[in-house]
Amino acid sequence: MPLPHLTQARAPLTREVEVMNQHGERETISIPAERDLTVYVDKRELVTLMTLGAHPEWLVLGYLLNQRLIASSDDIESITVDWEVGAASVKTRHGIDHIEERTSKRVVTTGCGQGSVFGNLMDEIDSIQLPANMVLRQSQLYAIVNAIRLKESTYKSAGSVHACALFRGDELQLFVEDVGRHNAVDTIAGWMAMTPTLPTACGSLPPEGADPAWGGPAPDRTAPTGDKIFYTTGRLTSEMVIKSAQMGVPIVVSRSGITQMGHAVAERVGLCTIGRATNKHFLCYTGVQRLQLQPELAGPKLRAVA
Amino acid sequence: MPLPHLTQARAPLTREVEVMNQHGERETISIPAERDLTVYVDKRELVTLMTLGAHPEWLVLGYLLNQRLIASSDDIESITVDWEVGAASVKTRHGIDHIEERTSKRVVTTGCGQGSVFGNLMDEIDSIQLPANMVLRQSQLYAIVNAIRLKESTYKSAGSVHACALFRGDELQLFVEDVGRHNAVDTIAGWMAMTPTLPTACGSLPPEGADPAWGGPAPDRTAPTGDKIFYTTGRLTSEMVIKSAQMGVPIVVSRSGITQMGHAVAERVGLCTIGRATNKHFLCYTGVQRLQLQPELAGPKLRAVA
Numbered sequence: 001m002p003l004p005h006l007t008q009a010r011a012p013l014t015r016e017v018e019v020m021n022q023h024g025e026r027e028t029i030s031i032p033a034e035r036d037l038t039v040y041v042d043k044r045e046l047v048t049l050m051t052l053g054a055h056p057e058w059l060v061l062g063y064l065l066n067q068r069l070i071a072s073s074d075d076i077e078s079i080t081v082d083w084e085v086g087a088a089s090v091k092t093r094h095g096i097d098h099i100e101e102r103t104s105k106r107v108v109t110t111g112c113g114q115g116s117v118f119g120n121l122m123d124e125i126d127s128i129q130l131p132a133n134m135v136l137r138q139s140q141l142y143a144i145v146n147a148i149r150l151k152e153s154t155y156k157s158a159g160s161v162h163a164c165a166l167f168r169g170d171e172l173q174l175f176v177e178d179v180g181r182h183n184a185v186d187t188i189a190g191w192m193a194m195t196p197t198l199p200t201a202c203g204s205l206p207p208e209g210a211d212p213a214w215g216g217p218a219p220d221r222t223a224p225t226g227d228k229i230f231y232t233t234g235r236l237t238s239e240m241v242i243k244s245a246q247m248g249v250p251i252v253v254s255r256s257g258i259t260q261m262g263h264a265v266a267e268r269v270g271l272c273t274i275g276r277a278t279n280k281h282f283l284c285y286t287g288v289q290r291l292q293l294q295p296e297l298a299g300p301k302l303r304a305v306a
Numbered sequence: 307m308p309l310p311h312l313t314q315a316r317a318p319l320t321r322e323v324e325v326m327n328q329h330g331e332r333e334t335i336s337i338p339a340e341r342d343l344t345v346y347v348d349k350r351e352l353v354t355l356m357t358l359g360a361h362p363e364w365l366v367l368g369y370l371l372n373q374r375l376i377a378s379s380d381d382i383e384s385i386t387v388d389w390e391v392g393a394a395s396v397k398t399r400h401g402i403d404h405i406e407e408r409t410s411k412r413v414v415t416t417g418c419g420q421g422s423v424f425g426n427l428m429d430e431i432d433s434i435q436l437p438a439n440m441v442l443r444q445s446q447l448y449a450i451v452n453a454i455r456l457k458e459s460t461y462k463s464a465g466s467v468h469a470c471a472l473f474r475g476d477e478l479q480l481f482v483e484d485v486g487r488h489n490a491v492d493t494i495a496g497w498m499a500m501t502p503t504l505p506t507a508c509g510s511l512p513p514e515g516a517d518p519a520w521g522g523p524a525p526d527r528t529a530p531t532g533d534k535i536f537y538t539t540g541r542l543t544s545e546m547v548i549k550s551a552q553m554g555v556p557i558v559v560s561r562s563g564i565t566q567m568g569h570a571v572a573e574r575v576g577l578c579t580i581g582r583a584t585n586k587h588f589l590c591y592t593g594v595q596r597l598q599l600q601p602e603l604a605g606p607k608l609r610a611v612a
Contacts, residue, residue: 015566020590020597022444022604029589034544034565050544050567138328160541160563179543179565235466237485238340238356257466259340259485260321261356283335284326291326298328 001074003194006057009081011035013052014158030158034179035083039063041090041099052154052161052178055187056081059178060088062190066243068124069096073193125242128269130250134227136272138294143170144231144253145277151175155233164188165231166249173228181234185243188230192247229253236262236273236285245269251290253277258285307380309500312363315387317341319358320464336464340485341389345369347396347405358460358467358484361493362387365484366394368496372549374430375402379499431548434575436556440533442578444600449476450537450559451583457481461539470494472555473535487540491549494536498553535559542568542579542591551575557596559583564591 014030021027038048039060051059057079064070070092077091144167154177155161162181166174166188174191178184230249232240238261244252245265251272258266258275263285266273272287280299284291320336327333344354345366357365363385370376376398383397450473460467460483468487472480472494480497484490536555538546544567550558551571557578564572564581569591572579578593586605590597 017569017591020594020599022586022588022601023607024599024601027589031563031569031591032565034567036567158563160565179541235485257337257464259338259466261340261342263323263337280328282328283333285323285337288326293326293330295328295330301329 003196004061004073004076005078006061006194007080007082009053009056009083011053011083013054013154032154032158032161032179036086037081037088038086039088039090041069042092042095043089044099046090046099049183050180051183053083054154054177055191056083056088058176058190058194059183059187060090060190061193062186062188063183064090065189065193066186066246068246069099073196125245125265125269128245128248130245130248130270131227132270134250135290135292136229136251137292138297140170140229141253141274141277141282141291142280142297144229145279145282147172148175148231148233148255153177163231163233166192167229167231168227169229181232182239182243185230185232185240189243189247232256235259236266236275238262238265241265241269241271241273245271250287253282309502310367310379310382311384312367312500313386313388315359315362315389317359317389319360319460338460338464338467338485342392343387343394344392345394345396347375348398348401349395350405352396352405355489356486357489359389360460360483361497362389362394364482364496364500365489365493366396366496367499368492368494369489370396371495371499372492372552374552375405379502431551431571431575434551434554436551436554436576437533438576440556441596441598442535442557443598444603446476446535447559447580447583447588447597448586448603450535451585451588453478454481454537454539454561459483469537469539471537472498473537474533475535479534487538488545488549491536491538491546495549495553538562541565542572542581544568544571547571547575547577547579551577556593559588 011033013033015033016028016030019027019029033053034050035053036048037051037056039046049059049063060079061073061076070076075092077093080089147170148165153163155163161177161179162184163175163177164181164184165172174188176184176187178187228249229251230244231253233255234240235256236252236254236258238259241252241262242265254275255277256275258273266286270287272290273285274282274291275285276283317339319339321339322334322336325333325335339359340356341359342354343357343362345352355365355369366385367379367382376382381398383399386395453476454471459469461469467483467485468490469481469483470487470490471478480494482490482493484493534555535557536550537559539561540546541562542558542560542564544565547558547568548571560581561583562581564579572592576593578596579591580588580597581591582589
């Protein structure tokens with residue numbers, strides 16, 4: 001089955017505005033874009049997403065996947081984004097069965113950003129099997145945190161965006177920012193779907209920046225999902241943990257903390273959650289058996305001076 | 307018209323979990339609750355909100371108001387929350403007209419948390435008239451930032467929650483935390499609706515902690531909405547700015563930044579947005595005429611050393 005045809009719609013990610021600071025001085029700063037993108041599936045309006053607009057086609061594909069409205073990219077013939085009218089036109093190969101019924105149940109979730117999940121995602125999580133043997137070394141975790149720190153980003157220039165990234169070991173595969181962190185994770189899901197994998201880890205994914213869907217020779221698509229690590233700047237709420245599990249990613253790293261339901265879902269599916277990951281510090285909340293500790297790398301323990 | 311009857315459902319806001327730190331040591335920490343609350347309106351299921359659970363009745367009332375499904379608290383007879391079953395049962399006085407139709411359009415927004423807005427909120431903003439003469443002094447802004455800093459909170463004990471607060475001048479009226487910041491602002495809207503106001507600023511609202519809806523003598527409800535300042539730890543996305551405008555609050559202060567559409571909406575409705583507000587620092591993005599600058603309070607300007 002050929003991959004879906006995706007446009008490459010582009011729009012500026014930041015805009016300059018004039019502000020007044022505390023000294024009564026005018027300054028010019030950059031702020032991130034926030035655009036409305038209305039998704040039409042076979043000419044029927046589905047939803048409007050508010051997005052930074054960096055990768056709208058992957059976002060829409062990942063949204064449909066993470067909402068379980070499609071099973072794989074095979075269900076999609078094309079996604080055409082036109083920023084002039086703020087529309088993403090999705091053409092399916094065979095329609096989506098019972099779309100009315102499947103989009104009628106709303107859960108307004110905790111997450112930052114795209115907070116509407118259709119259907120009962122929680123009902124599904126017991127059917128998810130994550131690979132049992134995937135392990136992350138503490139040194140790899142530190143390399144992941146450092147790679148994010150060094151990344152040039154909209155956040156550095158304009159703030160107010162969340163970032164997600166996909167790693168294989170400590171190798172960065174994709175870095176995505178959006179005004180909503182759920183958009184960012186959906187964008188990663190869309191990218192993964194356009195980068196099919198085989199069940200053995202005997203090869204490597206295309207380097208970051210290579211877009212297999214957009215022409216050129218087919219890359220070596222041989223890395224299974226199960227060897228991936230998902231990084232997010234956002235909190236590990238129930239929805240973020242569910243989406244990671246849905247994508248088959250068994251280890252999630254966050255700069256932020258975790259909520260009670262995120263914790264409960266992660267324990268239930270055997271997902272390793274690591275939060276408060278900055279510099280050498282972190283807390284492993286669940287799935288500690290997937291973390292290969294190397295406490296000698298953590299540096300000296302800080303103790304309060306009496 | 308009597309105020310709606312609200313239950314006072316309570317549930318623990320944090321839970322202790324055991325974690326592993328970077329030194330390979332086990333620690334016990336608190337994490338915030340995240341609960342699903344399914345809202346039924348006249349026995350018909352409307353939506354499931356994921357919430358910390360501190361003020362579920364105000365949350366549901368504010369949600370219905372901010373979604374424009376009801377016009378005022380007069381439309382509601384009672385809201386009964388039962389955490390045993392995770393349900394909020396809303397009884398209206400006269401039903402909600404065309405509820406099917408009005409909840410069919412979905413906008414999945416940028417905001418942290420409750421990201422689903424029914425209908426075309428953007429279409430409404432041109433009809434909003436904010437009071438023209440409301441001004442905030444820089445000294446009051448600093449007092450607001452300081453009041454938030456001093457607040458005992460779930461954030462301090464467990465992290466991973468957003469806070470909103472309502473001020474009158476620099477006087478704190480209500481402080482709300484939730485795992486989703488849109489829940490926090492909706493909770494404030496619900497509280498405001500239970501604390502009706504008169505069109506002149508000749509009195510004062512009940513002190514924080516007094517719950518007029520829950521019995522006791524009626525407080526002096528004489529403060530107009532227009533003299534309020536809304537504080538949020540979250541970003542000023544389009545939805546946050548729209549919700550503030552809907553509540554008639556003309557000044558919004560954030561610890562975070564602003565997005566392009568938040569900026570555009572604020573300019574359009576003449577709302578004053580102030581971001582990056584920590585300590586003495588801030589940036590006024592829009593509506594600078596509402597900010598009475600006192601640059602002498604800002605302290606010395608920091609300059610790079612050559």
